[in-house]
């Protein structure tokens with residue numbers, strides 16, 4: 001069994017699901033000659049808003065700019081604080097820095113790796129203007145508790161939904177649970193336009209401001225009413241986005257099935273902990289992340305190396321809490337400590353779960369893990 005699998009398989013950690021339909025959609029755009037600011041963007045925005053169940057969606061060039069535009073629309077600035085997770089991709093807090101505001105890091109839940117509402121509550125001050133939870137790895141953050149905190153303090157709730165297209169919290173899709181939601185459509189995400197992003201909201205005024213911000217503050221015919229930017233998405237990207245959106249539920253189902261298969265095997269291995277899924281959410285497994293416990297026979301990095309030696313791609317999301325990044329140390333975060341994020345950064349290991357992973361791949365991954373363990 002071992003030899004048979006070992007010789008045959010190379011399983012990357014990520015692979016986009018792209019086919020003829022995307023190629024055809026792009027071809028049509030180029031043939032039309034309308035490459036920017038046309039009907040495809042409008043159509044994609046409408047379809048995405050309907051899918052999430054919100055009134056407005058605004059497509060942008062990437063997820064980082066989605067967050068930036070959202071915070072600019074909320075008028076964040078110097079002296080303001082924003083509480084966000086210590087354990088995320090750096091864009092979640094960098095977008096706060098772009099405003100001249102201060103990210104304040106909250107620790108995480110050790111089981112889900114999502115921001116811990118109890119620690120968020122402790123980090124709120126008179127200067128706090130917003131909370132940015134991240135739906136990490138495709139699992140919604142604890143939005144009920146976070147919404148309560150935001151409402152009690154009269155502050156904004158900005159969802160970083162970059163990793164959670166189609167994920168649900170108590171039956172409602174993320175991106176429509178806070179004041180404004182921000183998605184990334186980067187190449188590895190559950191749906192992609194290569195580079196891309198999209199902002200979702202039920203707040204008409206925020207949607208209006210975001211639309212102005214991403215297009216040089218133009219109300220039409222070169223009438224510029226605010227300082228805006230060019231954060232626009234292209235027509236070709238929007239056309240791909242529409243096709244990808246149609247495939248999203250099916251892709252998420254395959255991710256979920258792959259995750260269940262992996263969990264069934266990993267549960268049997270002492271020292272490895274499969275992902276914990278809260279019972280009030282739909283997790284869409286952007287990443288399938290295990291914990292390599294202290295009791296396991298080797299450390300996380302050694303296990304990753306052994307998997308790599310067997311052609312199984314792995315990744316560490318993320319090897320350090322954000323405040324430990326050189327940039328943040330330089331900014332004076334040297335004394336910040338979030339112990340659970342620190343521990344998680346040493347233990348997490350992402351295994352392939354994307355829709356191009358099939359049952360044989362899962363069997364191969366589990367077989368390798370069992371042999372190593």
Ligand SMILES: Cc1ncc(COP(=O)(O)O)c(C=O)c1O
Pocket residue numbers: 062063064065088089091092134160162163183184185186195196197
């Ligand atoms: C949690 C999180 N936030 C924000 C971003 C930024 O998105 P993008 O890479 O599209 O700028 C990413 C993406 O990669 C992400 O994972």
